[in-house]
Amino acid sequence: xxxxxxxxxxxxxxxxxxxxxxxxxxxxxxxxxxxxxxxxxxxxxxxxxxxxxxxxxxxxxxxxxxxxxxxxxxxxxxxxxxxxxxxxxxxxxxxxxxxxxxxxxxxxxxxxxxxxxxxxxxxxxxxxxxxxxxxxxxxxxxxxxxxxxxxxxxxxxxxxxxxxxxxxxxxxxxxxxxxxxxxxxxxxxxxxxxxxxxxxxxxxxxxxxxxxxxxxxxxxxxxxxxxxxxxxxxxxxxxxxxxxxxxxxxxxxxxxxxxxxxxxxxxxxxxxxxxxxxxxxxxxxxxxxxxxxxxxxxxxxxxxxxxxxxxxxxxxxxxxxxxxxxxxxxxxxxxxxxxxxxxxxxxxxxxxxxxxxxxxxxxxxxxxxxxxxxxxxxxxxxxxxxxxxxxxxxxxxxxxxxxxxxxxxxxxxxxxxxxxxxxxxxxxxxxxxxxxxxxxxxxxxxxxxxxxxxxxxxxx
Amino acid sequence: xxxxxxxxxxxxxxxxxxxxxxxxxxxxxxxxxxxxxxxxxxxxxxxxxxxxxxxxxxxxxxxxxxxxxxxxxxxxxxxxxxxxxxxxxxxxxxxxxxxxxxxxxxxxxxxxxxxxxxxxxxxxxxxxxxxxxxxxxxxxxxxxxxxxxxxxxxxxxxxxxxxxxxxxxxxxxxxxxxxxxxxxxxxxxxxxxxxxxxxxxxxxxxxxxxxxxxxxxxxxxxxxxxxxxxxxxxxxxxxxxxxxxxxxxxxxxxxxxxxxxxxxxxxxxxxxxxxxxxxxxxxxxxxxxxxxxxxxxxxxxxxxxxxxxxxxxxxxxxxxxxxxxxxxxxxxxxxxxxxxxxxxxxxxxxxxxxxxxxxxxxxxxxxxxxxxxxxxxxxxxxxxxxxxxxxxxxxxxxxxxxxxxxxxxxxxxxxxxxxxxxxxxxxxxxxxxxxxxxxxxxxxxxxxxxxxxxxxxxxxxx
Numbered sequence: 001x002x003x004x005x006x007x008x009x010x011x012x013x014x015x016x017x018x019x020x021x022x023x024x025x026x027x028x029x030x031x032x033x034x035x036x037x038x039x040x041x042x043x044x045x046x047x048x049x050x051x052x053x054x055x056x057x058x059x060x061x062x063x064x065x066x067x068x069x070x071x072x073x074x075x076x077x078x079x080x081x082x083x084x085x086x087x088x089x090x091x092x093x094x095x096x097x098x099x100x101x102x103x104x105x106x107x108x109x110x111x112x113x114x115x116x117x118x119x120x121x122x123x124x125x126x127x128x129x130x131x132x133x134x135x136x137x138x139x140x141x142x143x144x145x146x147x148x149x150x151x152x153x154x155x156x157x158x159x160x161x162x163x164x165x166x167x168x169x170x171x172x173x174x175x176x177x178x179x180x181x182x183x184x185x186x187x188x189x190x191x192x193x194x195x196x197x198x199x200x201x202x203x204x205x206x207x208x209x210x211x212x213x214x215x216x217x218x219x220x221x222x223x224x225x226x227x228x229x230x231x232x233x234x235x236x237x238x239x240x241x242x243x244x245x246x247x248x249x250x251x252x253x254x255x256x257x258x259x260x261x262x263x264x265x266x267x268x269x270x271x272x273x274x275x276x277x278x279x280x281x282x283x284x285x286x287x288x289x290x291x292x293x294x295x296x297x298x299x300x301x302x303x304x305x306x307x308x309x310x311x312x313x314x315x316x317x318x319x320x321x322x323x324x325x326x327x328x329x330x331x332x333x334x335x336x337x338x339x340x341x342x343x344x345x346x347x348x349x350x351x352x353x354x355x356x357x358x359x360x361x362x363x364x365x366x367x368x369x370x371x372x373x374x375x376x377x378x379x380x381x382x383x384x385x386x387x388x389x390x391x392x393x394x395x396x397x398x399x400x401x402x403x404x405x406x407x408x409x410x411x412x413x414x415x416x417x418x419x420x421x422x423x424x425x426x427x428x429x430x431x432x433x434x435x436x437x438x439x440x441x442x443x444x445x446x447x448x449x450x451x452x453x454x455x456x457x458x459x460x
Numbered sequence: 461x462x463x464x465x466x467x468x469x470x471x472x473x474x475x476x477x478x479x480x481x482x483x484x485x486x487x488x489x490x491x492x493x494x495x496x497x498x499x500x501x502x503x504x505x506x507x508x509x510x511x512x513x514x515x516x517x518x519x520x521x522x523x524x525x526x527x528x529x530x531x532x533x534x535x536x537x538x539x540x541x542x543x544x545x546x547x548x549x550x551x552x553x554x555x556x557x558x559x560x561x562x563x564x565x566x567x568x569x570x571x572x573x574x575x576x577x578x579x580x581x582x583x584x585x586x587x588x589x590x591x592x593x594x595x596x597x598x599x600x601x602x603x604x605x606x607x608x609x610x611x612x613x614x615x616x617x618x619x620x621x622x623x624x625x626x627x628x629x630x631x632x633x634x635x636x637x638x639x640x641x642x643x644x645x646x647x648x649x650x651x652x653x654x655x656x657x658x659x660x661x662x663x664x665x666x667x668x669x670x671x672x673x674x675x676x677x678x679x680x681x682x683x684x685x686x687x688x689x690x691x692x693x694x695x696x697x698x699x700x701x702x703x704x705x706x707x708x709x710x711x712x713x714x715x716x717x718x719x720x721x722x723x724x725x726x727x728x729x730x731x732x733x734x735x736x737x738x739x740x741x742x743x744x745x746x747x748x749x750x751x752x753x754x755x756x757x758x759x760x761x762x763x764x765x766x767x768x769x770x771x772x773x774x775x776x777x778x779x780x781x782x783x784x785x786x787x788x789x790x791x792x793x794x795x796x797x798x799x800x801x802x803x804x805x806x807x808x809x810x811x812x813x814x815x816x817x818x819x820x821x822x823x824x825x826x827x828x829x830x831x832x833x834x835x836x837x838x839x840x841x842x843x844x845x846x847x848x849x850x851x852x853x854x855x856x857x858x859x860x861x862x863x864x865x866x867x868x869x870x871x872x873x874x875x876x877x878x879x880x881x882x883x884x885x886x887x888x889x890x891x892x893x894x895x896x897x898x899x900x901x902x903x904x905x906x907x908x909x910x911x912x913x914x915x916x917x918x919x920x921x922x
Contacts, residue, residue: 048521049718055800056545057524059538061511077506086508097504100582104500132545135912143635157841169501192720192841199722201841220907235916238688268498269601272644348507359720388835389868389918393637393646398685398867398918417844417919419870421687428748437587456920458687 004435015082018179022172024066027091028173033109034091035067035176037305038082039168039347042128046161048139056136056228065347069108070096073101078348106332109172110306113337117178117302117309118293124210127163127183135161135211138187142216146189146204149224152231157190157201163211170307176305184298185211186442187219193227200414202226202381207298207442228383230402233414236459242377243420243455244370244406244430247439247447249380250360254445256424257288257354259392261315263330263341265353270393272425273321280319282428287361288316290325290341297357299444305351306342313339315355315434319428321343327353359446363434367449370435372409374451379403379411380420395424401457418459422452430454461486462512464558466532467616471556474516474539475618479546481517481782482539482556483617484528485755487797490574493610496585496599504578508584513540513797516546517779523547526798556618562759564612564624565752569656573608573630576657581606584632584665589665592636592673598680599673600644601637608657615757621813623757629654629748629902633892634669638676645682647675648834648850652891654750654902675832675851678863685852685867685919691827692869692915693820695857697888698833698907702912703738704808704894705836705845706873707731708905711765711773712791712803712896713780715840723771723872731771732877735813735910738766740775742790742806748891749806749903756792756801763789766877777803795899805894809906813883817909821883822858828917829853829860830869835892843873868918876912884909 012430017038024036036124040062047054063080064087075097079090101107143159154441155326162185176242186207193200245253273281291312292300294422302310306328314322326334327342329351343354384400391397398421422430435449467484474482489509495502511528512535523545527538573581588604608630616622631652638645649672651663694702710721723731732738742751742760751760756778764772776784777792780803793804821829829852836847846868853860889906 052520053547054520055522055545056525057526057800058541058545059524059526059798061526061528061798063528074503078501079507080509080511090506090508093506097506097578100494100501100504100578102500102502155719157718199841201839268603269639269644350503350505384837384839384844385835385846385848385868385870388833388837388846389866391646391866394643394679394866395644396866398848400844400870400918402844415872416842417872417916419687419846419868419916421685421867421918421920423920456687457774458916458918460689460914 001426017167020082021169022177024087024091025171025173030233031070033069033173035109035170035172037065037168037170037347039063044135044163046135046139047162048143048159051140053136058271064090064349065349066091066094067350068098070098072103072105072107073098074107075101076350081162084394094449106329107172108328108332110176110308110328110338111174112176115309115311120293120295120300120302122182122209122295122300123386124183126210127165127185130211138211138214139218142187142189142220145220146191146223147217149221150193150228152193152195152228153191154194155192157192158179160188162186172307176307178303182301183209185214187214187216187255189219189223191223191227193231195231197232198276200227200230202230223238229404230414230416233416233419234401236405236415236457238458238460240456242374242451242453244377244379245450246379246381247437247449248386248441249383250450251441251447252383252386254358254360256286256390256392258290258315258325258358261325262335262353263324263326265392266324267330267333272393272395276321277324279321281321282316282319283431284318284429285363285431285434286316286319289314289361290355290358292357294357295428296440297446298440298442299356301356304340304342305344306417308338308340311340312368324352325355327351356444358444359438360434360448362436362448365433366437367435370433370449370451371406372405373433375409377406378415378457379406392424397424397427418457420455420457426450461488461614462530464622464643468556468558469620470539471560472536473536474514474543478544479516479518479543481618483615484512485797486512486614487611489609489611491607492573493605494581494585495605495609496602497532497603501582501585507798510657511797513798513843514542516542518546521546522800524800536918558616558622559620560622562601562623564626567626567628569628569658571657572628573657574610584660588632588665588669592669595670595673596677597640598640598677599636600639603635604632606632613755617757618802621757623753625751625753627654627751628656630657630659632665634672636673636676638680640680643680645676645679647672647679649675650891653746653748655746678867682863682865684921685724685864686917686921687919689914689916691824691911691913692830693824693827693909693911694830696817696884696886696909697890697906698830699910700809700890701833701836701847703810703907704805704905705838705847706804706871706876707835708808709838710840710843710873711775713774713776714803716774717780720841726771727773729764729771730769731874732766732769733880734769735880735883736766736769736877737764737811739764739811740805742810744807747807747889747904754790754792755794756788758788758790758792760806774897777801777804793901795901799899802897804896804901805903807904807906809889810908812885812887812908815882815884817884818884820884820909820911821855821860824855824911825857827855828864829855838873844870844872845873869915870918871915876915879913880910881913882911
């Protein structure tokens with residue numbers, strides 16, 4: 001195989017992001033606040049199929065998002081370019097857009113609040129310097145290992161390697177100066193198993209800051225195990241029972257909980273937890289923390305999306321609401337400081353409110369002990385339809401599941417084409433056990449095994 | 461956007477290290493959006509995205525790179541990176557002549573949104589909000605979002621193709637929260653299309669807002685959806701998502717080629733009830749998934765996928781079609797120049813039947829009547845899929861009765877397609893964003909009122 005060298009597609013000199021952000025912030029006119037968020041990303045992704053590279057892509061992207069607040073009105077514009085003329089045009093657009101917003105006395109950019117930023121080591125140069133051939137080899141090895149893990153694996157739907165490197169800088173005319181960078185690499189395998197009773201699928205992953213820390217065997221064996229253990233799955237009978245969520249499902253549910261505790265959702269009456277500060281809303285087993293200063297979390301970063309230093313926040317303490325998540329705007333409207341929970345999807349959006357490194361406080365039991373403790377129920381391996389069946393305003397919860405029945409504390413027959421339903425209000429109170437097996441997943445949350453009582457399993 | 465001679469040189473550069481095929485995709489996208497929420501016009505956003513994606517195919521491998529630098533130097537660097545990624549071995553230079561020119565048709569719109577004053581867009585938001593708030597005292601919160609985008613593309617490849625398109629889309633969505641007695645409910649409605657600002661001459665934003673508000677208010681009296689397996693009647697428009705999930709994705713040639721579809725090797729066989737004729741049509745009207753040319757430069761087509769229950773064909777992009785020695789079906793799409801194209805649906809719909817929709821309900825002793833769906837998800841390898849119902853009612857003794865709280869329905873694609881036993885003579889469509897492998901593209905789906913003899917309802921009721 002020929003040696004392959006990738007060159008960055010942009011030839012011109014690379015502007016320093018922090019310097020550019022400060023320059024834009026410095027263009028603020030008297031009586032006007034200006035915020036510049038400048039970001040650059042580099043991504044590699046490799047997909048292999050049938051022992052060959054199906055696609056390999058590598059690219060950089062960069063852009064700027066500019067917010068202007070003037071006369072208590074806000075405007076925003078973005079451009080996927082750091083070309084000086086484009087940046088100036090983007091500021092002019094944001095300024096023009098501000099003229100159409102509603103006057104809102106709470107609008108305003110973040111101001112330095114004296115909290116020191118954590119010194120986080122989130123960047124590994126190897127994510128860039130790791131040779132492309134070695135990335136390809138990891139993906140090929142993942143596909144081979146997944147196939148070899150079990151003779152019932154008939155195919156690998158996809159075996160992917162991906163890495164990304166992110167740098168960002170924020171500067172405001174109110175004195176905010178923040179910049180950070182981080183890397184993340186991952187392997188993802190999706191196995192298809194068939195033993196003559198129909199196809200079942202299962203996925204496995206490995207995530208790390210550096211490609212050297214990726215674990216091919218773990219991703220491959222997890223994918224194979226999760227696919228093969230569903231073979232022969234049947235539609236279960238409709239019944240009420242205890243559900244046991246696997247860590248990735250718990251992480252998704254935890255994300256929904258954080259959404260309920262968004263200061264924005266509360267202010268706008270879109271969360272059924274609005275107005276419940278200081279009240280017990282969940283089982284005393286539930287303590288929920290968002291701490292982006294924890295370097296183990298893949299959503300960790302020293303600053304939030306408005307440039308305030310990240311800090312750990314306890315959202316639920318033994319079932320009691322301790323704080324809502326706030327950015328500068330929702331904090332001002334609620335009469336409290338920002339909790340440094342401004343988040344943004346990239347340079348194309350204004351800061352919203354959200355969590356980045358969310359975790360329930362782990363309990364004492366590993367998954368095996370937890371299953372023994374609950375006796376009978378259903379282990380949920382994966383869910384579908386989270387976006388269409390879970391509503392944080394009404395509390396409705398209804399998702400499709402794949403998993404295995406639990407009988408006498410042991411895993412029993414696999415099930416499919418079934419749903420699990422309750423309401424979020426009831427589920428918060430019906431938590432029976434929080435597992436000890438915490439793992440940090442790709443994205444903004446950790447998961448662990450979690451048992452919730454009295455839900456409806458709907459099947460035949 | 462870029463002159464022909466430059467494009468030809470960039471393609472030659474892409475193939476300098478060898479390769480069977482190279483393509484340059486250039487995109488220039490301008491968008492504007494406005495959001496009113498909580499009684500405030502929160503902000504107007506303007507965006508500009510411009511760049512090129514270059515791919516080189518060599519054997520089974522595709523190399524891809526993208527850049528926002530549209531100078532010849534920037535494009536050449538990206539072409540070299542894509543060529544290297546395709547793992548070329550330095551096999552020589554190739555001339556590229558762009559002989560198959562297909563000029564971009566002008567955007568098929570009457571009023572370009574970029575020519576509309578921002579104040580007029582803000583005015584739409586306020587009108588919608590007023591209409592929603594004045595419908596009922598139980599309305600607690602209203603969010604209105606407006607968005608328009610103009611996407612100009614140019615595609616050139618080493619087969620000599622040079623094509624372009626100018627796509628304009630406009631959309632408005634209204635989201636309402638209603639509350640009473642400690643219960644909150646939500647309602648949503650949207651109107652949009654591959655159309656300019658003239659859509660608001662035909663669609664009154666007040667009507668869109670009232671539908672959303674009515675939905676939220678009526679749901680305040682809703683009871684939990686049942687659990688277990690029951691007959692389901694899907695009203696026209698609402699159920700198109702069922703076909704999108706139950707078989708649409710499974711008929712995408714890339715998933716079929718990976719053996720990740722329950723519809724593999726089923727062409728020519730009966731896969732659905734004879735009442736089902738399913739079409740994917742990128743040329744259909746001014747729908748959300750309509751375009752003139754796909755993101756590989758191929759013209760949009762009307763493709764029959766299932767004819768009276770028999771599977772007739774899959775959907776194809778260029779790469780998968782080339783492998784099979786056939787033509788693309790015009791289904792090669794990508795979210796932006798930063799993404800590789802893959803097989804995607806456009807407007808996917810089932811042709812109407814002959815039955816009176818009201819009669820279908822009357823002949824259903826017990827079941828669920830779905831009026832609006834909120835999206836779905838499918839595992840194409842097993843065929844199991846879900847979709848959420850956001851407005852639904854119980855059917856008792858042939859009558860539509862109590863409103864039901866939101867829940868997901870789950871079914872298996874091939875089973876559900878075979879158990880459709882009634883097809884109405886009405887028709888409507890539904891617009892949404894379809895996600896696949898992290899890429900979102902605008903699509904629509906459509907169908908007549910129809911009945912499925914049994915699906916599992918994810919409720920908590922008896």
